[in-house]
Amino acid sequence: MSHPIRLAHAEDYPRIMEIWESAVKATHHFLAEEDFEYFKEVIPRDYLPNLEVYVITENRIAEGFAAVAEGNLEMLFIHNESRRKGLGRTLYEFMKDKTGLTKVDVNEQNPQAIGFYEKMGFRQIGRSEKDGSGKDYPIIHMSL
Template sequence: MLKQAEEIHYESIMKVWEASVRATHHFLKEEDILFYKQLIPGFLPQVNLLVLQEEDGIQGFIGISEDMIDMLFIAPESRGKGLGKKMVEWADARYSIHKVDVNEQNEQAVGFYKKLGFVQVGRSEKDGFDKEYPILHLERKHL
């Protein structure tokens, strides 16, 4: 069930975030994971944050600002079950999202979004923290 996140969910969200990043962002250096881990809690209250809660806890979350997905992470044990697609579709139906930025080196995420109809409209050489991780800017048109 997808529901609005509350502050009591933040600890679980951070566990999902770290496990997901370690499972999918193999290009990140350890010091960068720790750097981002310190920053993420400050971003959680700044987005429309929804958690995917199952009987055994939070399996994923999505953060939305206006028409953009700011963050989407799925627990490693829940990947490949269509949960990310469901969250994107749910968010799109309610918030008309059509933009997302994704690490170029995260090929699984790039493929995921392209499969959902997103296309590259731009590229930044560095991420928003001036780190050497190129970002692809993706959009999709609504029918």
């Protein structure tokens, strides 16, 4: 079954945030409620409009999204109900071919994501105590 990938538009943002919320609730158990609410607010306001975001679709419905900036995979999320179908790999490979990305930062407390990127050929090259927003979530820096 094919999963077309296309550039996201502003009208996709509500669905993108549904995907984000479903993925984060399934994988980021460590995220404090107030930080969840913070990201829910800033992602559509500050991040999405400034990135080239791509969505992967199934039956014309977005089931995942990703964005790359300066060779760094800034985000890749798949709706929890659509995980384990190969959409993450398909979307990742599309983004890699399109952008030549070489780096990704992953929450240390999200071992599933670290495992996924290791399968895609990344290795750990560093660690930060805080995330990009200065919050206390250690980040693993990975590179191809």
